[in-house]
Amino acid sequence: xxxxxPKTELRPHTxxxxxxxxxxxxxxxxxxxxxxxxxxxxxxxxGKDGLRMARxxxxxVILLDIELSDMDGFxxxxxxxxxxxxxxxxxxxISANRETMNRVRCLDLGAxxxxxKPFEMAELKARVRSAIRIQQLMRMLSQRAQLDGxxxxxxxxxxxxxxxAEFSEARRHRRELxxxxxxxxxxxxxxxxxxxxxxxEVLAQFAAxxxxxxxxxxxxxxxxxxxxxxxxNTSLADATEVAERFRHAFESHTWRRHPDLCLSxxxxxxxxxxVDASEAQDVLLQLADSAMYTSKRLGRNRVSAxxxxxxx
Amino acid sequence: MRDPVPSRSDxxxxxxxxxxxxxxxxxxxxxxxxxxxxxxRMQAIRAALDANEVERLRAIAHELSGVAxxxxxxxxxxxxxxxEDKARFLQESDDELESEMELSTLSEKVEDLLTLCARALAxxxxxx
Numbered sequence: 504x505x506x507x508x509p510k511t512e513l514r515p516h517t518x519x520x521x522x523x524x525x526x527x528x529x530x531x532x533x534x535x536x537x538x539x540x541x542x543x544x545x546x547x548x549x550g551k552d553g554l555r556m557a558r559x560x561x562x563x564v565i566l567l568d569i570e571l572s573d574m575d576g577f578x579x580x581x582x583x584x585x586x587x588x589x590x591x592x593x594x595x596x597i598s599a600n601r602e603t604m605n606r607v608r609c610l611d612l613g614a615x616x617x618x619x620k621p622f623e624m625a626e627l628k629a630r631v632r633s634a635i636r637i638q639q640l641m642r643m644l645s646q647r648a649q650l651d652g653x654x655x656x657x658x659x660x661x662x663x664x665x666x667x668a669e670f671s672e673a674r675r676h677r678r679e680l681x682x683x684x685x686x687x688x689x690x691x692x693x694x695x696x697x698x699x700x701x702x703x704e705v706l707a708q709f710a711a712x713x714x715x716x717x718x719x720x721x722x723x724x725x726x727x728x729x730x731x732x733x734x735x736n737t738s739l740a741d742a743t744e745v746a747e748r749f750r751h752a753f754e755s756h757t758w759r760r761h762p763d764l765c766l767s768x769x770x771x772x773x774x775x776x777x778v779d780a781s782e783a784q785d786v787l788l789q790l791a792d793s794a795m796y797t798s799k800r801l802g803r804n805r806v807s808a809x810x811x812x813x814x815x
Numbered sequence: 816m817r818d819p820v821p822s823r824s825d826x827x828x829x830x831x832x833x834x835x836x837x838x839x840x841x842x843x844x845x846x847x848x849x850x851x852x853x854x855x856r857m858q859a860i861r862a863a864l865d866a867n868e869v870e871r872l873r874a875i876a877h878e879l880s881g882v883a884x885x886x887x888x889x890x891x892x893x894x895x896x897x898x899e900d901k902a903r904f905l906q907e908s909d910d911e912l913e914s915e916m917e918l919s920t921l922s923e924k925v926e927d928l929l930t931l932c933a934r935a936l937a938x939x940x941x942x943x
Binding site: 526528529531532535536538539568570597599620621622624 | 841842844845848849852877878880881882883884885886889892896899
């Protein structure tokens with residue numbers, strides 16, 4: 504199955520809790536007391552270690568002590584909220600400070616809750632459970648906002664964001680990156696002739712073909728009957744081959760309700776190496792787009808690749 | 816005036832302070848760990864007081880005030896909290912006379928805390 508598609512990321516796992524506190528006594532206490540909860544508990548002793556582990560583990564909840572040896576809890580919270588990878592983690596502050604303004608500050612900085620030390624274990628457990636519930640809902644909502652409802656592929660907003668991310672990653676690590684854009688041929692006439700429900704079925708079938716591709720590829724619905732597939736670590740030749748498989752699979756699909764119907768799609772392929780070092784990811788998009796229009800112009804149902812002289 | 820402080824070396828003379836989680840199976844191993852950990856902690860408190868290291872005292876008291884209740888030793892947590900407050904007050908105060916008076920109440924709090932720790936240590940055998 505395709506890991507680029509959202510399904511796998513929605514798979515539930517045991518919620519993880521990261522505790523950042525410089526007290527070994529506190530680590531032991533929480534490990535023992537939370538062992539019967541349905542959570543996986545990890546401990547860090549410094550703010551620096553905590554931030555590193557937060558990035559690696561992506562826990563649902565962080566229990567954060569305000570007073571740490573290397574940095575204060577507010578700095579840690581700020582760093583967590585600045586980083587897109589850790590931003591959505593629910594942070595519960597644990598502090599001995601009894602001042603109201605201290606709680607206000609924690610919550611205003613983005614903490615989800617605040618627990619006063621010393622605390623009753625039953626209360627802490629309940630607050631951890633509540634934070635996990637809220638965090639899972641938030642994560643699901645943000646993911647839903649990036650999904651296309653009809654095809655369950657990633658939507659345009661996600662495509663733009665992911666393309667930008669993959670583009671800069673590939674540049675930084677000098678890796679290959681290709682992009683395939685595709686458009687279902689004569690889709691408007693299919694809709695007009697067979698009705699919108701069938702049009703939806705065609706879109707869903709095309710999406711299913713894209714999702715059946717390689718695990719590392721990221722298929723998205725770009726808009727209407729247009730789709731984009733981001734292919735990290737993939738050369739132009741390999742991406743063209745992938746697109747050819749998609750083209751063939753769609754062309755040979757038998758439509759149960761209209762067995763005589765033969766549909767097709769046009770594909771355009773571009774690779775990062777054709778993009779000048781001074782240019783941004785939208786140039787890659789333009790190259791794939793114009794390759795796709797070349798396919799349309801040449802009679803549709805084909806794959807065209809950018810024929811730029813390759814840069815070094 | 817305060818009661819005379821019992822000899823720290825003579826645990827037998829102390830009324831044992833048992834953890835309120837003495838009979839909580841989940842906590843038995845942890846309570847034993849906490850008690851075993853008290854001896855080096857008491858030595859550190861004593862050393863910090865002798866060296867007049869207020870910040871070190873505050874840090875030790877801070878940790879105990881946060882966790883002792885979790886191990887079933889709420890009275891240790893309460894006194895540690897008072898000690899932490901006094902130490903912080905002393906650190907922030909720049910009035911010399913006031914500081915001198917506070918220093919003596921600080922050492923009283925330290926003795927109170929050490930007594931409670933010694934009583935917890937004496938419960939080592941009586942807590943199953």
